[in-house]
Every structure is written in structure tokens, then in C-alpha cells.
Amino acid sequence: MEQGASPRRKGPGVTQEEVGRLAGVSGKTVARVIANDPHVSEATREKVEAAIRQTGFRPNFAARSLAAAKSYLIAIFLPDHSSLYHADLFRSAAAACAAKGYHLLLEQYEADSSASALERYDISLRQTRCDGVILAPPLSNDRQLIDRLTADAMPHVLIAPADAEGRSPAVLADESAGVIALFDHLWSLGHRTFGLCTPPPGRPYLHRRNEIFLQCLAGQGAAASAVKLAPFRWEGSTMLSGRTAARFLLDGPDSPDAIFAFNDEYAHGVMIGAQERGLPVPDALSVAGFDDGAAAQFAWPPLTTIRQPLDLMAKKAVELITEGGESCLCAVELMVRQSTGRKAD
Amino acid sequence: MEQGASPRRKGPGVTQEEVGRLAGVSGKTVARVIANDPHVSEATREKVEAAIRQTGFRPNFAARSLAAAKSYLIAIFLPDHSSLYHADLFRSAAAACAAKGYHLLLEQYEADSSASALERYDISLRQTRCDGVILAPPLSNDRQLIDRLTADAMPHVLIAPADAEGRSPAVLADESAGVIALFDHLWSLGHRTFGLCTPPPGRPYLHRRNEIFLQCLAGQGAAASAVKLAPFRWEGSTMLSGRTAARFLLDGPDSPDAIFAFNDEYAHGVMIGAQERGLPVPDALSVAGFDDGAAAQFAWPPLTTIRQPLDLMAKKAVELITEGGESCLCAVELMVRQSTGRKAD
DNA sequence: CTGAAAGCGCTTACAG
């Protein structure tokens, strides 16, 4: 016989107030228990916790967001071209979010359309008032989007931007160290002539990998003829483009001892191209990639590459948003597998 | 000189009320314009729209969720093992969500721990009161989790469950038709002996693919000796396990004409195993997979497989949650590529 | 250590 019952439909959930009533305290005290506020007596805490267990109470996310002006939501953009690099990143970011009571929002955009991510932000993401946005490559180099987020006072973190000059906090992998380690590895195996691949346009962070490799080569006093560069030609997929690059590099008398591809998918294509030419990897040719993404696992033989600690980087990115802090640099690791070997005599 | 200004911090956003004031109407009218309510005069609508543009107003997500008891959030679980199958699904689901004004929430769980997804739901997802949950394989077969969602009155959709007997709405791919198409393709190429691979335990939907293949074979009146079955042995990755299966199948005098692997990653491993044995694909052996996932693109030669329309399926799943409706069956497509060929004489 | 009040910015009925 409830009088004055609310005319509004009540959701299935229990409220703070109801839990409090059950425990003989106010709703506010329930909130304090949940927030782990130390200013609660042990006896009260136990009563409240029992009531929470009994009712299965979970605070209402929307109400909390509204009152606290905090969404507990972190967004990340997903390009429409599948990429295991991104899938790995999401997995780690989602885990890091969960550990901090946040949730990860996925926003899809068209990688081919330069305005798409910005548009998605304006139309869709902005109104969520999420607490931050994580930008993975290639978006972490999208000046327009970054400026927009900055103007909107929307916290954001850049994963592996090509240059960390900007004032946006960034999580970087020590790519230089990675390329150097890879070069040293190849050099120590006796290789003296190298093939490099031109990355797609608009990917400065990939170009940088090549530049560092060339600096290493120069550091050894190698002649310019020690390196052969394949032009970029898009064949419909990264792998097929790598295959074409390999054909270019392996044709002619100046075929190199080893090929360094700027990422794993490209390296995979390079290996296929080499094997089609009848060159077994690594016996006739060493091939190395970069990222240690899924392509490194799919490739055969297993690919020597540089492991980016994506799980750590995603975790760091989430932390930078939830707790603030400085940009940071994460160590990479050389993964020596079977695609590189000693130069045949 | 605002008197009685709110003591509470105001977010950076503009409110409905403020937009209304600018347009000379009430906040409620602004809401009506945004909801595309037809009961608004054209003149008012234009004034309001101008004010919205001018202020860059976006409704506050949390306030909307709280008032409407609707979160505009759809959740999907992500296993901690990277899988392009899932990455593809998310991409499509996120796009479908965006098209309907919803957002996609990613919840990571540990695929190896049977309780992990349930736990993630209880601890984290439940309080978001999202409007629905999408369960992809293998979770779409997790009876415990499904029962829990049902008990919680949490709307959910199963993607490709092994059996669609339950009362949960499901989006199915017509896998039987796919296996049949694949069998017919191999049979028409002249292959008469076949290798099959035992899927990992606890994946009834993968076992079913083999069963249907065997039924096709029986339908042709083939003898039991026409098929050789590799046992399941986990080698640390799907691909390596497939490679081991291939070795088993190709050793001995009863080596088959063609191998049907229950999914693409396995098929990729099978091709590697075959090529290592000196058997060129497809000249000496035809190999076919299932899913047309990323592994099909990484494989070499390009893999003949069955394409599951994941984009359509994800879209359907989102629709079932936002608009309700019946379970549905999506057509699959045979993708003939270079891993299958006519039986050598 | 605990509670009553006010408010977050919307939506849902209900009036006019």
C-alpha cells in the first residue's frame, strides 16, 4: 500500500538509499563505504557490506557520472582496416581500464578519410564527455584531431607519435634503441648489404625507423652502395606490397644479404616474395620486422623483430588519463627468431 | 554579477536550457528538436538548430542515460588472446552502434578462465547498466554467463552459438551451407580422400563443421577410409597446432588429396606443415579453411575459405539489441582462392 | 563518524 509511489518506472536496480535503509544507515554512508572512505566505523562498514551483498547493489553508472561530472569512460579510436596491432592495444587498454574502474569505449573511424576521426569525435564521442581519449598510430600524428581535443580541453594521450614535440602527453616506445639492436644483430651475423622498404606516405614514424637504420650503417662506415631501397607500391594489402618490394630488392646483382622491413606485416610479405624467388629464409636471406605484432606470429619462419610492449604502453596511457603525469618512454626488446641467420659463405 | 550562482562547478558543456534561452524557447523544446520530434514548428526548429550550431551543444550523455534509464551503451567481451575474428567483429559492431547513436563498450576477459567473463560482468559491466551485451564465440556458448544475463534481465545477443536452442536471440551464419559449398568445391576438383583436424575441446561449433563435412562425404557414398582425422594437439598457437596436424595427416601412405581445416588459422598452419614436407599447395595438396578472417589474408598461397559476413552479423546483433527482433541466419560465401586446385593426375 | 539538502542535465508524463 505504498502511497505517493513514484509515477516513473523504476529500473531493476537497487538504489543506494534502499541499501542504506536495509543496513539502518543513510544512502550517503553506503556511498562512503563504496568509495572506501576511511571515515566509516568498522561496525557500520560491515553492516553496509552485508546489505550490498544481499541486494547485489551496484552504483548506477549514469547517476554517478552526472553527479561527479566524470564519466569513467575512456575512448579509443579503431581504424576500419583490421589490425592486430590495434586489437592488442585494445585488449591491454580494456584490462587497464577495468583495473581502475573505468570502461573502454570503441569509436570506429575510416582510416582512408582524413576527416573521419575528427567527425566521429564531433558527432559521437564528444557528447559522451569521456574522461579521456587514447590516440594510437596513425591518429597519434593527426595534428588536426589533436588540436581539436586540446581546444575542447579533452584529456588525451598519444601512443607512439612520430614526434613528441607537442604538449600532449605521450607514451613512446624506444624505437631508436630497437632499430639499433636490430641493426647490430644483423651486422653481427655478418651481413653487410641491406635492403630497406619505403613506407606508405603519411607515416613519418615508419620512415624514422629506416632513417635510424641508415644512421647505424653510416656509423659503421658503410658505403652508400651497401643499401638498396625499394620504392613504395600499394598492392591492396600490406603483405602484398611487401612481396612486391622483395621482388624489387632481390632482382639484379645488387641483391642484399638482409632486408629490414619497417613492420611485421611488410616483413611477412618480404619473406613470401623471397621464398617465391626460391630464396630460403634465413639461409639465403635474412629478414627482420618491427612491432612483434600478430603478423610476426603468422609469418613463416617465425620472424625476428622488435617487440613493442603494447600491454605496458596501453596501461601507461590509461594511467596518464586517470592520474595525470608525464610522457614516458618504454623499453623495447629484440626478439631473435628464425628469420635471421648467419651470412652464408 | 550573477547572484545565486551555483556553488557547484559547471562542466565545460552548454546545457539544453542555455541553448533554449539563446533561441528564445524552453530547454524542453531544444530536446524535442534533437529527438526529431515532429511536433515542433519549422520556425522554432530553425531557431533552435542555429543556436545548437552556434554553441556547439551536445546533450549530456550521463544526464540522458539517468533520466531515460537507458545507457546508449552496448557491451562486447574481448578475449585476452588476440584474434582478428574479434577485431573484425568489434569494428563492425562499433560502426553499427555509431549509426544508431550508441557506443560500444569493450570488456576484456581471460579466455582460459571459465569464470572470468562472468566475473567481469558482475564486477564491472553490470553497473554500467548497458542496454545490451553481445556475446561472440566462444562466449556465445557459455551457458552460465547466458543464464546470468537472462536472470538479470540484461538484453543480449549471441553471435554464432553452437546451438540456437536457447531462448536468447542469436545471429547465426549458415555454417552448414558453407561447409557443403566447400565440400562440393573440393569434390568437383576431383579430390576423393580428405584430411580433417580435431578442434580443441570445448568448441562444439568447430566440431560441427567437421560433422557436416563427414555427412557430405557420406552423401557421396564415400567409404570410411576416404577420411583421415588428425588428433588435437596444442602446440602453443593455433597455427603451430595446425602444422602438427598436417604432419600427421601427410605422413604415411594414406595421405589425403585435400585437407579441410575447421578455421583459417589452422589451415594456415596446415599449409606451412605441408610446404615443409615438400608438398606445394595446391599442386600436391589442396587446403581449405573457414571464416575468411585475417589468417586467410596472411596465409600463402591465399586461402580458399568460407566467408562469414561478420560486418552484417555485428550489425544485426546491434539491431537486435536496439530494436528487438528475432534470431536470424546470415548467408555465407565460398571464397575460392589459390590454396585449392584440381587433383593432379 | 554520519546525515539532510541541493544539484548534476536530462526525460517523462501532464497541462495548457
Add this chain to the structure above:
DNA sequence: CTGAAAGCGCTTACAG
């Protein structure tokens, strides 16, 4: 066609 009132379930100050 448009508006004023009440309420969604929390949190934030402020009292006690």
C-alpha cells in the same frame, strides 16, 4: 505546438 514540474540516483559541500 510548447512549457513547468518532478524525478532519475548519485556526489558535493556543509552541518552536526
